[in-house]
Amino acid sequence: MNKPRVLLADDHRIVAEGLKSLLADEFELAGIVEDGRALVQAAQELRPDVIVADISMPLLNGIEALARLKQQEPGVRVVFLTMHRDVAYARRALQAGAAGFVLKHSASAELVQAVHAALRGRIYVTPDLAGELMQASGQDAQRQADPIATLTPRQREILQLIAEGKSAKEVAAVLGLSARTVEDHKYRLMESLGIENSAELIHFAIKHGVVP
Known part of the structure; x- marks a missing residue:
């Protein structure tokens, strides 16, 4: 009987090799x-049964990669393995359609279990966060809307690349756009967020988990 096939996505090769041994x-x-764009391409080409991915990855973070994959293949199963203990990351990942959310320090005890749950069509959330996540989801619309959710996918892509230190020209090369178009997107992005300069934009991206 063939084993289920797993695709690993993590920009730290040592971590990925450790996960390989674990699975x-x-x-x-x-x-x-090792980056979110490569993840999207590899998922389309290799068609794994489950993807195990970090959230914080260069070029395109794991949540944005998942959102892109869901548009093309709604049944894709992604288990996130992350060092981010903040329940906001878990909520955003599950809203994007994640099949699991495991903390890296718990991987040895929980990752295999989470992948099996994903294969059965179930959602696995690390017990470390499950209680907080239920409590957070039980609080209704009084909580402030996630400002990241108000941005378009293109704006989120550009925000991440700028926050990684890329110039408009470099962002344009990654996205296949003109530098002028990137600058226009950046201007509208700053205007919609009430941000006045690039330093504030980078701070916003870090604060809201777009980049680590």
């Missing part, structure tokens, strides 16, 4: 990628 007994490794 080897029960799963076949479909591949390892």
Whole structure:
């Protein structure tokens, strides 16, 4: 009987190799990628049964990569493995359609379990956050809307790349746009967020988990 195939996405190769060893007994490794754009491409080409991905990755973070994959393949299963203990990350990941959310320090105890849950069509959330997540979801619309959710996918892409220190020209090269178009997007992004300069924009991206 063939083992389920898992694609790993983490920009720290040592971490990815450790995960490979952790999963080897029960799963076949479909591949390892190190950024969000490579993840989208590899998922389309390799068609793994489950993807195990970090949230914080270069070029395109894991949540944005998942959102893109969901548009093309609604049944894609992604288990996030992250060091971010903030319940806001878990909420955003699950809203994007994640199949699981595991903290890296709990990987040895929980990751295999989370991948099996994803294969059965269930959602696994680390017990460390499950209670907080239920409490947060039980609080209604009084809570302030997530400002990231108000941005378009293109704006979120550009925000991440700018926050990673790329110039408008470099962002344009990654996205296949003109530098002028990138500058226009950046201006509208800052205007919609009430931000006056690039330093504030980078601070916003860090504060809201767009980049680590």
